[in-house]
Amino acid sequence: MIGSAAKEGAPANLKVVPDLDQRLAKFRRVHMPFRTAGLSAREQRLVRKLVEACGYLESIYWRQSDPEGLTLYQSLAAGTSPRDVKLRTYLKINASRFDLLDNNKPFVGTDPIPLGRGFYPSNLTRDQVEQYVKEHPDQKAAIYDQFTIVRWKDGQLEAVPYHIYYRAFLEPAAKALRAAATVSQDAAFAKFLRLRADALLSDDYFPSDLAWLELKNPKFDIIFAPYETYLDSLLGVKGSYGAAVLVRNEQESKKLDLFQKYVPDIQDALPLAAEDRPSKHGLETPMEVMDAPFRTGDLTHGYQAVADNLPNDARVHEQKGSKKLFFKNFMDARVNHVIVPVARKLMEPAQAAKVTGEGYLLGTIMHEICHGLGPAFARTAAGKVNIREAIGHQFSGLEEAKADATGMFALKWMVDHGALPKEKLEEYYASYVGGLFRTVRFGTAEAHGEAEMMEFNYLSERGAVRRNPNGRYAIDYEKIPSAIADLTKELLEIEATGDRQRAENWFKKYGQMPEELKTSLKATSDIPVDVDPVFSFSETVK
Numbered sequence: 001m002i003g004s005a006a007k008e009g010a011p012a013n014l015k016v017v018p019d020l021d022q023r024l025a026k027f028r029r030v031h032m033p034f035r036t037a038g039l040s041a042r043e044q045r046l047v048r049k050l051v052e053a054c055g056y057l058e059s060i061y062w063r064q065s066d067p068e069g070l071t072l073y074q075s076l077a078a079g080t081s082p083r084d085v086k087l088r089t090y091l092k093i094n095a096s097r098f099d100l101l102d103n104n105k106p107f108v109g110t111d112p113i114p115l116g117r118g119f120y121p122s123n124l125t126r127d128q129v130e131q132y133v134k135e136h137p138d139q140k141a142a143i144y145d146q147f148t149i150v151r152w153k154d155g156q157l158e159a160v161p162y163h164i165y166y167r168a169f170l171e172p173a174a175k176a177l178r179a180a181a182t183v184s185q186d187a188a189f190a191k192f193l194r195l196r197a198d199a200l201l202s203d204d205y206f207p208s209d210l211a212w213l214e215l216k217n218p219k220f221d222i223i224f225a226p227y228e229t230y231l232d233s234l235l236g237v238k239g240s241y242g243a244a245v246l247v248r249n250e251q252e253s254k255k256l257d258l259f260q261k262y263v264p265d266i267q268d269a270l271p272l273a274a275e276d277r278p279s280k281h282g283l284e285t286p287m288e289v290m291d292a293p294f295r296t297g298d299l300t301h302g303y304q305a306v307a308d309n310l311p312n313d314a315r316v317h318e319q320k321g322s323k324k325l326f327f328k329n330f331m332d333a334r335v336n337h338v339i340v341p342v343a344r345k346l347m348e349p350a351q352a353a354k355v356t357g358e359g360y361l362l363g364t365i366m367h368e369i370c371h372g373l374g375p376a377f378a379r380t381a382a383g384k385v386n387i388r389e390a391i392g393h394q395f396s397g398l399e400e401a402k403a404d405a406t407g408m409f410a411l412k413w414m415v416d417h418g419a420l421p422k423e424k425l426e427e428y429y430a431s432y433v434g435g436l437f438r439t440v441r442f443g444t445a446e447a448h449g450e451a452e453m454m455e456f457n458y459l460s461e462r463g464a465v466r467r468n469p470n471g472r473y474a475i476d477y478e479k480i481p482s483a484i485a486d487l488t489k490e491l492l493e494i495e496a497t498g499d500r501q502r503a504e505n506w507f508k509k510y511g512q513m514p515e516e517l518k519t520s521l522k523a524t525s526d527i528p529v530d531v532d533p534v535f536s537f538s539e540t541v542k
Contacts, residue, residue, distance in 0.1 A: 017099075017107045020086050026101060027093055028528035030333045034293035034536040035247075043220070046183045047245055047293065050222055051537045053176035054243040054296040056169040057224065059542045061241045061297035063166075064118045065231055066096035070541065072108065093532055095301035101529060103445040115393075116234035120150045126234055126393070132157055144389060146239045147203040147226060162226065162239075163203045169542075170200045177224070189218050196224055209311045213286055213320045217253070221246040221288060223325070227312055228298050229388065229396060230447050236393035242298035249328045252289035256324075259365055260285055262419055266410045267373045271489040276375040276496035283321040285369070292327045294535050303446055304530050306331040307364045309371035309403070314386060322372040326364065333531045334438070335360055342441075343434035345523045348474045351430050359424070359431030366407035371399065373406060378498025390498030397511075398503050401451035402491040408432055409488040412481055426477055433465060433475055441521060441529045444511055454510040456517070458487050461510075471520050 017023070036044055062070040069091055076088040087108060091097065098104040098113040106112065114122040120129075129150075133140040142159035143150055149165045151158050163170055174197035181193040192215060195208035205225055215221065223246070226239030264280040292299075299305060308325045316322065335357040343355040378390040388395045411428050414420045436456050442449030459465045462483035464476050494503050 015109055016083065016087055020083075020090060020107070023099065023101070023107065024086060024090055024093075026529040027532040028333075028337050028530075029534055030337065030531040032293060032329050032333075032533045032535055035291070039247075042183060042185065046180055046220060047247070048537075049176060049180040049183055050220075050245045051294045053173050053180065053224065054222075054245060054294060055540055056173035056176070056542075057241040057243045058296035058300075058539070060166045060169050061301070062095055062541055064238075064240050065301070066098065067118050068111070069095070069097040072097065073541070093301065100302045100446050101441070101443055103443050116150075116238075117231050118149075119232055119238040120234055121152050124150070124234065129157075129235060144235065144237050146229070146237055148238075161203050163201050167201075174198070174200045184220070186215075186218060186220070188215050189220060193222075196222075199225070205311065206313065206315065209313060209316045210320055212311070213316070213323055215286065217248070218288070219248045221248070221290060221325075223299065223308065223310065225311070227310055229312075230298065233393050236391070236395045237388060240298045242296070242300075244292045244295040244299050244327070246288070246290035246292055246325065246327075249289045249291050252326075252328055253287070256287040256289065256365070258419065259369060260287060262414060262417075263369060263373070265417075266369070266413055269413055270374060270406065270409070270492060271485060272374065272492045272496060276379065276492070277373070278318065278376050280321065280373070285321050285324070285372070287324040287326070287365075287369075289326045289328050291329045293329075294537050295533065296539070300533060303442065303448055304330055304334065304533065306334050307368045309368040312388075314376045317372055317376050324365070324368040324372075326361070326368070330531070330533070331361060331364065332357070333533075337528055337531060339431075339434050339438050341527045342437050342524050343430075345527070346437050346473055346520055347430070347434065348468065348472050351426075351475055352434070354427045354430035355434035356427055356431055359427040360435060362411060362420075363407060363428060363432050363435065366410045367403045368407075370406035370410060371403045373410075374402060374492045375496040379496060380498045385498050387495050387498060390500060391495070391503050392500050394500070394503045394507060396447035397450035397454070397507060398491065398494060400448050401454055402488075402495060404432075404451060404455055405484055405488040405491055408484045412484070426475075429475055429477060429480055433459075433473070437473075437521075437524075438529075440513065440517070441524065444513065450507065450511060453513055454507055455487065457510040457512075457514065459483050460514075462486075467516055467520065471523070473520070 073088060073091045076084045094100055097106050097108045099107045104113045116124055133143060142148055143157060147162040148159040177193045177197040181190040184190040192208060192211040195211050199205045199208045223244040226241045228240055229236055229238060231240045232238040263285045267277055267280040270277050306327050309322050339360060340355055343352040377384045378387045380390060391398055415422055415425050436452045439448050439452040440456060444450040444453050462479060464480040464483040465473055467473050
């Protein structure tokens with residue numbers, strides 16, 4: 001159903017923002033090399049085959065994010081003028097014509113961003129969808145399915161499964177995964193690759209997700225699915241494809257054993273009714289610290305994730321739990337190039353000095369663990385409902401904020417129970433607040449930025465973070481524990497009740513950037529907002 005994007009060349013009179021150079025400067029190009037030392041020729045061949053498979057998901061992701069943007073990107077491939085080269089680079093960073101750092105306003109052309117991106121007809125509204133499914137209840141499940149594209153056909157909405165709509169890319173991707181399975185010397189990983197290849201062609205990821213969680217300390221791993229729903233601002237349910245090739249960092253992975261031990265106890269300690277926090281005792285909580293020598297799709301455009309908690313399927317969480325992945329090379333780049341420099345500009349020097357890579361790593365570990373904690377489903381008047389569906393488009397921001405707040409609540413719990421040193425607690429809080437300043441620079445169009453803007457405003461209201469007359473911010477270490485505990489309770493309860501209005505009201509109250517913070521952030525204008533990864537492998541989109 002999909003052909004190649006056109007390549008006619010960009011029009012000479014194309015409207016491009018005049019400050020493209022300044023926008024590009026917000027992304028620091030950082031090399032993420034594929035380190036072959038210690039890998040056999042066969043293992044290197046395995047990685048290259050996995051990279052090949054990832055390329056097909058990149059082609060799908062562009063079509064989900066901005067099909068017209070892809071056409072423009074490809075038309076610029078042969079361009080040599082400075083304008084064309086810069087524009088193509090910024091299109092690649094965003095995988096669209098819309099600037100993540102400018103509330104998704106267009107940086108090229110004048111078309112506003114469609115809330116439904118490439119998942120729905122551009123003029124479709126949420127009210128129209130909700131009215132349509134009331135009149136056609138038999139179509140609701142398909143229209144709201146995470147793995148369907150919605151289109152108008154003969155005056156009716158039609159939901160087309162991903163495995164049909166994107167077949168031209170998914171079939172060769174599946175073939176590449178099966179080829180990688182024949183190269184792998186890890187039988188369990190090979191089994192997973194074959195099951196994931198099957199899933200691409202059926203949209204049923206459940207069996208392969210279970211097999212993925214059963215991998216025991218794999219030397220090589222891969223993320224390869226339409227897991228995340230960040231792109232869908234219409235209904236908040238459509239998954240966008242993303243992929244990452246992962247090589248185990250053995251030294252760092254050993255540090256995770258401590259956290260594995262306490263996951264069930266942290267779930268039991270959350271400030272939430274017992275019926276809304278299902279027991280985690282006996283469930284798998286696999287964790288891996290990996291280096292990612294290659295990423296595509298939603299893992300390489302815009303916001304550069306340093307960790308992930310997957311899969312997102314609540315059925316898998318109930319049966320098996322979830323896998324926490326930490327991308328060490330991306331985390332190092334973020335801390336060194338962004339977080340520490342920003343903290344030195346915005347925080348009081350004594351507290352900025354406590355912002356560390358180790359503190360940020362532990363906060364990130366707990367953030368990812370806490371994506372899998374709390375309620376598994378929303379308890380509504382209509383019965384047990386998927387939280388994502390109950391909350392709607394606000395879910396991604398809500399879930400990121402929940403993981404942040406609950407993660408810091410959990411770190412304090414571990415300190416209180418002697419699992420982590422008490423003298424490190426201020427370092428954990430400082431690193432968390434330093435991370436907030438990094439993320440709010442994305443603006444509130446992005447789920448993480450929206451979440452952390454809300455957290456910052458709530459903590460400020462509680463006096464846990466305050467702005468001093470010199471424009472720098474200070475943490476009140478006495479007030480921040482109770483403020484985080486109360487925030488954790490609020491966000492967990494919103495998810496547990498599936499209260500969409502409560503979620504929207506909360507973000508409306510706390511989601512806007514205060515003017516004084518905008519003023520302070522000007523001091524960080526010479527610091528990149530994020531990294532732009534450069535891989536050892538060629539990156540292509542068809």
